[in-house]
Amino acid sequence: xxxxxxxxxxxxxxxxxxxxxxxxxxxxxxxxxxxxxxxxxxxxxxxxxxxxxxxxxxxxxxxxxxxxxxxxxxxxxxxxxxxxxxxxxxxxxxxxxxxxxxxxxxxxxxxxxxxxxxxxxxxxxxxxxxxxxxxxxxxxxxxxxxxxxxxxxxxxxxxxxxxxxxxxxxxxxxxxxxxxxxxxxxxxxxxxxxxxxxxxxxxxxxxxxxxxx
Numbered sequence: 001x002x003x004x005x006x007x008x009x010x011x012x013x014x015x016x017x018x019x020x021x022x023x024x025x026x027x028x029x030x031x032x033x034x035x036x037x038x039x040x041x042x043x044x045x046x047x048x049x050x051x052x053x054x055x056x057x058x059x060x061x062x063x064x065x066x067x068x069x070x071x072x073x074x075x076x077x078x079x080x081x082x083x084x085x086x087x088x089x090x091x092x093x094x095x096x097x098x099x100x101x102x103x104x105x106x107x108x109x110x111x112x113x114x115x116x117x118x119x120x121x122x123x124x125x126x127x128x129x130x131x132x133x134x135x136x137x138x139x140x141x142x143x144x145x146x147x148x149x150x151x152x153x154x155x156x157x158x159x160x161x162x163x164x165x166x167x168x169x170x171x172x173x174x175x176x177x178x179x180x181x182x183x184x185x186x187x188x189x190x191x192x193x194x195x196x197x198x199x200x201x202x203x204x205x206x207x208x209x210x211x212x213x
Contacts, residue, residue: 026098028064028102028103028105028106029103029106030103030107036100036103036104037107044056045058045108046058046060048060049061049113050113050114051166054167054169055168055169056169057165058164058166058169059111060108060112060113061111061112061164062161063155063157063160064105064108064156066159068105073184075090083183083184084182084184115164115210115213116164116166116167118167119167127204127205127208131144131197132208139196140196141197144205147159147189148160148209151163151212152209152213158186163209163212163213164210164213166210167206171202171203174205177191177194177195178191178194178197178202
């Protein structure tokens with residue numbers, strides 16, 4: 001009984017600690033991000049976070065914590081190279097302050113996503129659906145839904161929303177993880193999974209994700 005009480009107290013303490021950390025974070029102001037969006041981000045990601053080109057991701061409706069992490073990962077700091085190597089984005093974030101990045105993340109997070117539509121290709125979508133929902137246990141590939149949700153909604157801070165994203169962009173990121181050209185995934189989770197996927201499987205699961213709602 002004493003042990004159970006101690007565990008409860010530890011759990012409550014951990015919850016309080018997380019709450020305190022969240023409360024300590026600077027409050028983002030999406031309105032302050034608008035001039036940056038209109039002057040810097042609009043050409044590639046659109047004024048409302050819906051990208052005009054499939055090579056660039058839709059940012060509308062993405063989890064702010066995830067967007068903030070990516071922005072900080074693009075930025076070199078304290079003499080260290082950026083955690084996510086991308087010359088274009090590196091140049092874009094170079095002059096942004098931490099407050100700017102938080103505001104941008106909040107701004108795009110509150111925009112409404114105009115989701116993509118998956119191509120009408122039954123065999124491709126069937127393969128994508130299988131990988132998304134069940135993975136391939138024999139090859140050590142977990143279901144995408146386990147982290148990104150059945151509808152592709154993702155989990156704040158940890159896993160991005162993929163439902164409605166451009167298939168071309170999702171596929172490009174999976175291939176970058178597979179080649180270890182992108183390595184800002186915690187515990188190399190995405191690099192490990194993508195390393196087991198063929199081009200055909202990457203195309204299929206990316207197409208399937210584009211049609212999720």
